[in-house]
Amino acid sequence: MITLYDIPGKLPGQAWSPNTLKSRLALNFKGLPFHTEWVEYPEIEGLYKTLDLAPTNVQPDGVTPYYTLPIIVDASIPGKDPVVVSDSWNIAVYLDQAYPDAPLLFPKGTKALQAAFQETWMDAFFWPATVFLRPRTPEIALNPRSAEHFRRTRSHQLGRPLAEIEPKGEARVAYLKEWEEKLGKVARVYEGVTDERYLTGDEAVYADLLAGAYVRYFRVIGGKEEWEIVSGWHGGLLKRIGEASEKYAMLP
């Protein structure tokens, strides 16, 4: 059995984190059975130590280790020691290597170009979205212990309270206008996708799932009013992207 370590929340269908959702979608896409272990933010570091796993990332200061989910532990291969993998991209790469007969997240020759999609996507969609997502995530999604941890660590990183990062009034109007234009980069990418349902054809690849996971996060947490605005841009681009991978979400 494969175990996916995810961050719990208080929403119905509690999976909310886009990073762990990427791995959830990937596991479902490949049709691999797994179960979820829920870990509140303050316990993630301890989980790394229990699993004897080096931190995947460092914080923006360049030295402090950054303990993040998802992690998977794959104890499903008979006669082999359990394999522990962290970071959603690494997990996707591992799943294709370990299960090459299940549908591929990275069909031959697409890994570098999918990485390019990820760069464009983060720039044009996710980073601009964070000013709405960060203040709302602890309010809407998280249980009290994780909420406190999220607020404290994120405002420390950003150097100010989360409540202050969302632009208001005229600044908000200007911000949204600039974001809409920036999202044009993603719209230009999807100009290459005409009759197909997904980025490379009639089957999803990892890039489709990745984009879908972030769209779902924003739809649920980003704010009803903001979703109405943003999902209307570029001919309903984000709605289309979200819907295409929704069938792989299969939330617990």
Add this chain to the structure above:
Amino acid sequence: MITLYDIPGKLPGQAWSPNTLKSRLALNFKGLPFHTEWVEYPEIEGLYKTLDLAPTNVQPDGVTPYYTLPIIVDASIPGKDPVVVSDSWNIAVYLDQAYPDAPLLFPKGTKALQAAFQETWMDAFFWPATVFLRPRTPEIALNPRSAEHFRRTRSHQLGRPLAEIEPKGEARVAYLKEWEEKLGKVARVYEGVTDERYLTGDEAVYADLLAGAYVRYFRVIGGKEEWEIVSGWHGGLLKRIGEASEKYAMLP
């Protein structure tokens, strides 16, 4: 025969423009015979009118037409009227449609992801490079009539003389540091390319040629000192990208 309309210059191997070079590389990659017609900047608008071709783009003001090269005229298909196509991306798409038996610039399912590569590439390499390229292009590459036209139109777009856009002193150091970090996006893309020579495997695709064309432009025009610095970043990333497609450059 196919005609490629290109902008002449005063350098040996006079093809210098990255936009027309993309089409030159694409034609050579597909092994299609073509000849070049050289058109100085002030004559491009007239060429559009002669060819009865609508402008491909508008200028940043959103209304003024923007007359750009490359254009190709394909009069090589017996019994068919010549086909006129402008814009390097459109030309690449056309060449695959018209010549599907020659090697494909967009192998099935890669067009959207290659468009994502282009977005990442422009952001992380080309736009930052323009502060060095714009002042030097008329000095190093262009004949007097085109040089005058380039200086006048570009400084009008930017609202200041081209000589003023290149950062100097401490601002230059900071600019280069930020650019190096930005180019990390492209480096992350190429982490997916290990043993292969090109982005998707052992054969080039359009994204490889596109990147190669811009690297060549910067290597020739960007400044010797700047090329030394920039080509050393991320383990010689740009050298590798430039060399991979150099064999398709085949300059006139």
